[in-house]
Amino acid sequence: MKPVIKTNNDPIFLQGKVLLRIQSLPDKKEIKVLEAFGGEGVLWGMVKERCPDRTIRILSMDKNLYKKVQLQGDNLKFLKGMNLNEFDIIDLDAWGCPAPQLEIVFKKQYRGVIHCTMIQTMLGALPNIVLEANGYSKAMFRKIKSIFYKDGITKFLNYLSFNGVKKVNIISHDRKNYLWFNLDK
Secondary structure (H helix, E strand, O other): OOOOOOOOOOOOOHHHHHHHHHHHOOOOOEEEEEEOOOOOOHHHHHHHHHOOOOEEEEEEEEOOOOOOOOEEOOHHHHHHOOOHHHOOEEEEOOOOOOHHHHHHHHHOOOOEEEEEEEEOOOOOOOOHHHHHHOOOOHHHHHHHHHHHOOOHHHHHHHHHHHOOOOOOEEEEEOOEEEEEEEEOO
């Protein structure tokens, strides 16, 4: 498998991302986390350091190989074949928009906490499924998709609402948005 270019956590938001994860921890002694864009495991490693009274078990996946136990490969394929309800938290810390991963999570009717990073990359393209949830037809964005890129986070939040998300905890700066929500069990 060809390695993918690694993207690191933005140091400006690293502490905020860690605090969001600590804030989202369920009130239980042992917590199971599925980390779909695991990387080197920095975020959850910091959470574990700050919460020594909890046992946090992490199943990490990434396209790149790291010096840790992980599932290496396409997280979309892994997510489709897993029982997601075995996990208390699913972490989708993508560089971009994790809508394809969220589609799987929603279709499998996962119940628990979800973390997302939603960054409008390059020219600000949004996935078709996000635009469709906002009422734009395929015919509309096939013609001139770029007119729908403005205010991507609002469109992403609308997409979440369309899929039953009622409350979102978020830290944002420019096109970088870090958030979590709970799909109640």
